[in-house]
Amino acid sequence: MVKILIFGCTGLVGKVLIDLIKARNFNCTHITLVASVKSKGKKIKVKNIEYEVISAIDSLKIIDLDIIFFCSSATLAKKYCPLYLKNNENCFIIDNSSYYRLNDSVDIIIPPVNKELLKMGKRIISNSNCTTAGLIMAIYKLNDFGIKKMIITSFQSVSGSGYSGLNQLIREQQDNVIENPEYCKQIHNNIIPLIGSLNSENITSEEEKLIYETRKILKNNNIKVIATCVRVPIDFCHSLSVNITFNNDVLIKDIRERIESQEELILINDDIITPIDIKDKHEVFVCRLRKDNCLKNTYSMFIIFNNLFRGASLNSIQIAEGLLKEYFNN
Ligand SMILES: NC(=O)c1ccc[n+]([C@@H]2O[C@H](COP(=O)([O-])OP(=O)(O)OC[C@H]3O[C@@H](n4cnc5c(N)ncnc54)[C@H](OP(=O)(O)O)[C@@H]3O)[C@@H](O)[C@H]2O)c1
Known part of the structure; x- marks a missing residue:
């Protein structure tokens, strides 16, 4: 004890x-x-x-x-x-x-x-970081196939900024004035393509964390990661659109098999899911898995999870x- x-x-x-x-x-x-x-x-x-x-x-x-x-x-x-x-x-x-x-x-x-x-x-x-946690859960076993590059867009809920983010959304929804807003712009009925601060290359601190932590956990500094992190006006759950390129060709059935074999990760094959559907769930969810017909050895997927649980x-x-x-x- x-x-x-x-x-x-x-x-x-x-x-x-x-x-x-x-x-x-x-x-x-x-x-x-x-x-x-x-x-x-x-x-x-x-x-x-x-x-x-x-x-x-x-x-x-x-x-x-x-x-x-x-x-x-x-x-x-x-x-x-x-x-x-x-x-x-x-x-x-x-x-x-x-x-x-x-x-x-x-x-x-x-x-x-x-x-x-x-x-x-x-x-x-x-x-x-909460966004990294959901991403890693979905792609960890795919790293065995040799990940070359990932292009990621995140859609992050206001609870990711703690109470102050959640309060700003609630107060704006009620048309209240906010004295010290968490975000530089209104978040209610809006999206903000900036999380954290910008560096000299116009990359945000949130994007830097996602890139650095992904390489660190996968123990592979050669993976190219391009990220755009966006704050969206929902209370809970983060989502990510991920386009992933492998060094060699991989069959979609092998990707499915790896995702399905990961504990606490659920692949939805014939439907879509949304943050509201999984708000109370502990698992990370993947839907819209598909081959990218424009780029070689490349797939796209959509990942959703409750940032306060997995992240x-x-x-x-x-x-x-x-x-x-x-x-x-x-
Ligand atoms: N929210 C997420 O999804 C998420 C995900 C992953 C990681 N994180 C990280 O986890 C940490 C906490 O996030 P959160 O979302 O829980 O933030 P939060 O809702 O803003 O809570 C902050 C906590 O820190 C306490 N605190 C503030 N100043 C303090 C002080 N001087 N001494 C002692 N306690 C103090 C606050 O106490 P009072 O209530 O008394 O002010 C409150 O309990 C942050 O580093 C965040 O980046 C958050």
Whole structure:
């Protein structure tokens, strides 16, 4: 039985994580809940026990934590994770922010595809960006055929930006004025072809993350990835249109077989699916798989998944369940 801490327990990722801890009966003896000072003192019930939310500073006094779920910004991960590691000699940190992902020595783990990396015993484990997580689930086994290039367009829900994105959409739908909007443009009845900040080559930080993390997880820096990430006015679920070129010809039946053999990935052959259809599902879905008749050795597909499950909270809890098995005799 382990002692856990959830940093960002009142955010979208933190709240879904708490729901999953209850639903999956995650084996822990004590939970420390951390949020900003504005949430300090709030009471949250987890598995019949009421816990009081404390501030980050107060949580630094704790010295016997086993697993920390970090569900807040990269800036706060940079500030607090090293302090938790210093104070809690043997603890593991599962980071949902982008802070540790860019560190070459930290593994990005998506349990259905690469949970064996947990055996390495590294104390910091990174979740991927939510968009990368859905993409990797769909194409991981196709990498055996030799992926040469991918052209990706993402359609990302506002919950991907946390509470502030969701609030902007809701307030705009109600015709309310927003004082500090999350997005540079209206999102209600609109789409925004910019997520994050632009670099000198007109590529956004979200697109950079998708490209870097995909190559890192697939352990192949030669894959060409061209990405356009777009914010769309829906509450939950991210979608991706992916055009994928292989080094050699591959039969569509072999692609189907690989997709169908991946756990937690569902191929829809004769129908389409939409975000509303799969909002409550944990799996990643692929539909519209088809040969590209213009380009050699190329296929197209459409991927949909709930960003808060596969892209964040579900992924975190699966990593933690793996740690329990590997290091806590559970
Ligand atoms: N949303 C997604 O789909 C998704 C997917 C993958 C990864 N992520 C990443 O996961 C992280 C959390 O995302 P989110 O969507 O849950 O964000 P969010 O809804 O904005 O929640 C942020 C959380 O951080 C807490 N917080 C803010 N300042 C704090 C401080 N100074 N000390 C302690 N806690 C503080 C907030 O507490 P208060 O409520 O008290 O302000 C809240 O609990 C981010 O790094 C995000 O990029 C998100």
